[in-house]
Amino acid sequence: MIEYIIAGLTNVLNPFTLFLMVAGVLVGILMGSIPGMTATMTVAVLLSFTFTMDPGNGMMLLLGIYGGAVYSGSIPAILIRTPGTPSAAATIFDGYPLSQKGEAGRAIRISTVASFIGGVISVIGLMFFSPLIADAALQFRSPEFFALALFGLTIIASVSGDSLPKGMISGLLGMLVATVGIDPLTGFQRFTFGVPELLTGVQFIAVMIGLFGIAEGMKAYSSGIDDEGKKVDQDIDGILPSLSDLKAIGPVSTASGIAGVLIGSIPGAGGDIAAFITYNEATRWIKDAVPSFGEGNVRGIAAAESGNNASTGGALIPTLTLGIPGDSVSAILIGALMVHDVQPGPALYQEETTLLYTIFVGFLLIYVLILVFGLLGAHYWVRLINIRESLLWPAILVLCVIGAVALRGNLFDAWVMLGAGALGYVLRLRGYPLAPMVLGLILAPIAETNLRRSLSLSGGSFDIFYTSPIALVIILLSVATIAVPAVRSLSSRSSA
Amino acid sequence: MKLSTNALRSSPLAIAFIVGAAVVILFASRFPSGGEVGPGFFPIGISTGIILFALVELVTEDDGGLDVSDHDLRAAGVVLALVFGYLVAMPLAGFLVGTILFLPVILYYSGVRSPTTIAVISLLLPLALFYIFSQFFLVPLPEGVIPFSRLLPRLPVWVML
Numbered sequence: 001m002i003e004y005i006i007a008g009l010t011n012v013l014n015p016f017t018l019f020l021m022v023a024g025v026l027v028g029i030l031m032g033s034i035p036g037m038t039a040t041m042t043v044a045v046l047l048s049f050t051f052t053m054d055p056g057n058g059m060m061l062l063l064g065i066y067g068g069a070v071y072s073g074s075i076p077a078i079l080i081r082t083p084g085t086p087s088a089a090a091t092i093f094d095g096y097p098l099s100q101k102g103e104a105g106r107a108i109r110i111s112t113v114a115s116f117i118g119g120v121i122s123v124i125g126l127m128f129f130s131p132l133i134a135d136a137a138l139q140f141r142s143p144e145f146f147a148l149a150l151f152g153l154t155i156i157a158s159v160s161g162d163s164l165p166k167g168m169i170s171g172l173l174g175m176l177v178a179t180v181g182i183d184p185l186t187g188f189q190r191f192t193f194g195v196p197e198l199l200t201g202v203q204f205i206a207v208m209i210g211l212f213g214i215a216e217g218m219k220a221y222s223s224g225i226d227d228e229g230k231k232v233d234q235d236i237d238g239i240l241p242s243l244s245d246l247k248a249i250g251p252v253s254t255a256s257g258i259a260g261v262l263i264g265s266i267p268g269a270g271g272d273i274a275a276f277i278t279y280n281e282a283t284r285w286i287k288d289a290v291p292s293f294g295e296g297n298v299r300g301i302a303a304a305e306s307g308n309n310a311s312t313g314g315a316l317i318p319t320l321t322l323g324i325p326g327d328s329v330s331a332i333l334i335g336a337l338m339v340h341d342v343q344p345g346p347a348l349y350q351e352e353t354t355l356l357y358t359i360f361v362g363f364l365l366i367y368v369l370i371l372v373f374g375l376l377g378a379h380y381w382v383r384l385i386n387i388r389e390s391l392l393w394p395a396i397l398v399l400c401v402i403g404a405v406a407l408r409g410n411l412f413d414a415w416v417m418l419g420a421g422a423l424g425y426v427l428r429l430r431g432y433p434l435a436p437m438v439l440g441l442i443l444a445p446i447a448e449t450n451l452r453r454s455l456s457l458s459g460g461s462f463d464i465f466y467t468s469p470i471a472l473v474i475i476l477l478s479v480a481t482i483a484v485p486a487v488r489s490l491s492s493r494s495s496a
Numbered sequence: 497m498k499l500s501t502n503a504l505r506s507s508p509l510a511i512a513f514i515v516g517a518a519v520v521i522l523f524a525s526r527f528p529s530g531g532e533v534g535p536g537f538f539p540i541g542i543s544t545g546i547i548l549f550a551l552v553e554l555v556t557e558d559d560g561g562l563d564v565s566d567h568d569l570r571a572a573g574v575v576l577a578l579v580f581g582y583l584v585a586m587p588l589a590g591f592l593v594g595t596i597l598f599l600p601v602i603l604y605y606s607g608v609r610s611p612t613t614i615a616v617i618s619l620l621l622p623l624a625l626f627y628i629f630s631q632f633f634l635v636p637l638p639e640g641v642i643p644f645s646r647l648l649p650r651l652p653v654w655v656m657l
Contacts, residue, residue, distance in 0.1 A: 052633040165553040169513060172546045176520065176539060183535035188527060190535055214579065218572035225606050390606035391613070395621055397579055397602060398595055402625055405591070406635045414583050422576055429567065430509050448538045455533050486552075 008357030012365055017057050021362060024064020025369045029377075032069030033384040034392065035082040036220055039069035040328040044212040045396055047205060047336055048403035055340040056358040060366070062336055063359070066329050067119060067366045070271055070312055071374060074111040074305055076385050079104055087271030087308035090279040094293060094300030101296055105236040105378065106245065110298045111305045112374035113241055114253045118306030119367035121257030122264065122313025126320075127360040130349075134321040137346035142450040142457065143465050147474035149447035152324040154481040156268030157436045164485050166432045174440025175447070177202050184445065185452055197412040204441040205335045206404045206413040207420040211434045212328070213400035214421020217393055219428060225389050236379045249302035252282050260307035264314025268435060270327035271308035278307025313363065320344050320356065323446060324439075331438045339407075510550040517543035517550070578602055590640025592648075595622035627651060 011017060031042040043065050050058030073085030078095035091111060098107040140148070153175070157167030180191045181201030192198040256278035263274040282303035283293045293300045315326025316333075323345040325331035334344050342352060349356060374381075404417035424434055458464035466472045520543040527536035582598040589597060599618035608614055629635045631651045639645055 048635075049628070049633070052635060163553070165549040165556070168549045169510075169546055169553070172542050172549070173513075176517075176542045176546070179539045179542070186528075186535050188535040190527065190539065191523070214576075218575050219567075221575045221606075222567040222569060222572035224568070224571075388608075390603070390608050391617065394599055394602040394606055394617070397575070398599065398621065398625065401579065401582065401586075402591070402629060402637070405586075405637060406629055406633075409636045411583060411586060411638065414586075418576070418579055418583060421579075425572060425576075426509070430507075432509070444538075444542075451538070452533050460533070 004353050004357040005361060007354045008359075008361035011056055011354070011358040012060065012362040017060050017362070020053075020057055020061040021064045021366055021369060024061040025068040025366060025373060028065040028068020028070075029072040029370075029373065029381055030068075030384055030387075031065070032072035032084045032088075033075045033381055034387055034389070035076050035080075035084055035385075036216075036389070037069075037392070038085050038212070038216070039066055039073075039087070040332070041212045041216050041396075042069055043329050043332050044205075044209050045399045045403060047209070047332060048399070048406040050336055051339055051406055055337055055342050056355055056362070058336050058340070059333065059355075059359050060362045062333060063363050064366050064369070066333075067309070067312060067363070067370055070309055071112070071115040071119075071305075071370050072381060072384075073308075074115070074301075075108060075381050078107045078111065078301075079382060079385060085271070087275055087311070088304075089272055090275040090304035090308075091301055093279065093304070094295070094297045095304075097294065098296035098298070098301070103296070104382070106241070106298070107296075107301055108236060108378045108382070109239075109241040109375060110245060110249055110301045112371060112378070113246065114249055114256075114302035114305040115309040115374070116367050116371040117250075117253040117302075118257040118260055118309035119312065119370065120364065121254065121306075122261045122310040123360060123364045123367065124313075125258075125261040125310075126313040126316050126363070127357075130317050130321050133317065134346040134349035137322055138350075140346070140470070141468075142454040143468045143471040144474065146447055146450035146454055147465065147468075147471040147478070148322055148324060149443040149450065151474045151478045151481070152267045152318075152322075152439060152443050153436065153447075154478040155266060156439045157433075158268070158481050158485055163431065164482065166430075167436045168482070170427065170432045170434065171436035171440040174437035174442075175444035176440075177207065177437075178204070178441045178444030179448070184449055195412075197408075197410065202416055202441075203404075203407055203413050204438075205332075205339070205407055206417040207441060208332055208335060208438055209400050209403050210417040210420025210422075211424040211437065212332075213396060213403075214418060215424030215428060215434070217397055217400070218421065218425040220389065220393055222425075225393060236382055239375050239378075245298055248298055252286065252299045253302045253306040255285075256282065256303045256306040257310040260310025261314040261317075263307070264311025264326055265317040267318055267324050267326055267439065269311070270315065270329075270435075271311040274311035274314070275304040275308035279304040309367075316359075316363075320348060320359075321346060323442075325442060328435045328438055331435075331442055334442055507550075507554055510553045513550040514547050517546040574605060575602075578605065586638050586640070588641050590643065590645060591637040592622050592626050592645045593640055594638075595625070623648075 031037040043062050050061055069085055070087050073083050073088030074091040077083040077088040077091040078099045081092055081096045083089045095107045153171045157171045158164055180198055182199055183190055259278050260274045263269050263277055282299060286299060289297050291297055315330045318324045318326050319330040325334055337344055401414055404414040407413045454464050465475060521540050524536035524539040527534055582594060586594045596618055600614050603614045626645060630637050
């Protein structure tokens with residue numbers, strides 16, 4: 001392992017790679033600081049910049065944006081009670097009250113250090129546990145991979161949004177879109193309608209840019225574009241947190257970091273869920289909180305921020321080991337790797353070990369950059385909240401278009417992006433979560449190929465799925481993921 | 497628990513999904529069979545799932561959508577139409593000129609009124625993106641009927657290295 005860590009370190013210390021990491025972190029902090037600009041949207045819109053880079057460099061830029069945005073979402077949460085990204089929603093509970101007491105700088109410093117602790121724990125978890133999972137997954141055959149794809153879809157549908165049927169419909173729609181193109185097993189053209197661009201299928205990166213860029217833009221305009229900025233004028237004094245604050249947040253940040261990795265590794269359970277759970281657990285376990293939680297307790301900020309940042313590395317565990325994205329951003333990262341013909345999954349740990357350790361070491365360094373820039377630049381980052389949305393959204397729309405055009409050098413993908421954006425907007429208005437659709441797009445080829453391969457092996461018998469103990473357990477888990485909430489919902493309706 | 501007209505009215509998308517999935521099933525059932533399961537097996541299975549969950553949504557009258565009254569749907573439509581026009585114009589005008597034409601319109605619609613701000617953003621952003629993608633990343637961008645972008649100076653060699 002040491003030799004791979006050294007190789008990864010050598011790669012990330014390349015000046016251009018370092019530049020990309022710094023640029024990624026700064027862009028991530030910039031976008032995350034502006035309410036409504038999510039990490040997912042930023043990564044999707046800027047993905048096109050990585051198409052011609054080597055995969056390691058591309059991942060450094062995107063991971064820098066991801067980490068930077070998840071961290072800086074806390075800044076507006078603390079200052080104006082509006083989370084920059086959904087992950088920072090739980091930071092409001094104690095961050096904003098502390099800011100109201102005139103201690104916004106202290107809250108941001110605590111948030112920065114806790115984000116660093118959570119992020120570092122998540123990368124260490126990723127570095128040490130993901131190879132073990134990948135090793136185990138090497139034993140998987142077609143039935144197990146089909147079961148895993150099924151589980152990924154059901155779990156994300158159940159944790160995204162408030163409605164299981166809507167989550168499942170969204171996921172299944174994504175899967176249906178992914179069946180367009182040449183059938184991988186028979187070569188038959190499905191739903192191509194004579195359009196040559198559809199032979200290779202719908203480009204899921206174009207769909208993702210549409211869902212997270214265009215649809216978000218339409219939603220922003222329909223909710224009203226802010227042309228004034230938020231007018232934050234608080235001064236942030238000092239750079240380093242006090243020793244007593246560091247002592248106070250150390251244990252809770254560590255515990256929340258570990259929990260955040262575990263929660264983040266569940267497909268669909270992103271930083272927002274991780275932060276709410278770790279915050280809630282902190283309030284349950286810490287009995288001597290002074291001031292009380294909800295009134296500006298630094299340990300509340302630390303629990304939420306360590307938890308949401310730890311989910312970033314956690315989300316990469318199923319992404320890299322099994323090819324099943326942990327959240328929407330990691331789904332886009334899968335797309336970024338696939339553009340370079342790198343297929344995430346257990347084989348990646350055998351074939352692209354240097355790339356993997358470049359990602360691990362680089363992600364660790366990204367959290368060091370976040371700590372440094374977060375502490376040194378806090379005074380400036382708070383001013384970013386004042387940026388006018390009316391200037392940003394036009395630029396984002398242009399970036400969406402260029403991202404889709406640059407994908408294959410044609411306009412067809414831009415039309416696909418626009419269609420996906422319109423569909424995504426309508427779905428969001430009706431309460432359908434979009435994350436399952438993205439997962440469906442990615443999981444459909446895995447599910448279909450392995451289902452049909454399994455049935456070929458068994459001569460058409462479905463016995464193959466329950467004679468494999470691992471596949472059986474995963475399928476039962478998938479059924480339970482749908483059945484338990486459905487039964488609970490039905491029983492609560494009948495008792496009401 | 498039964499299907500009410502209220503449910504049908506409150507979940508128009510569920511109805512659309514059922515109809516759409518039924519069309520896909522009809523279409524995919526004509527695919528040739530191949531091996532144990534043919535190319536139509538998976539789309540039919542997925543569409544059946546969509547119909548089942550859409551029915552569950554209708555039966556449970558699950559309406560978790562956003563409050564549309566807070567949303568100016570016309571504004572979303574205008575943005576969609578502007579991007580649509582931008583894409584229609586691109587094969588003719590090219591990326592560079594098309595973007596220079598698109599940005600002032602969308603900036604004005606976004607509420608920006610300063611002519612200087614509109615002019616600076618509308619010129620600098622397309623130029624910066626053109627140089628980054630076309631010359632630094634070597635990604636071919638649409639040039640349009642008259643390739644004005646070829647008149648621009650190329651990036652110095654040291655930048656490309």
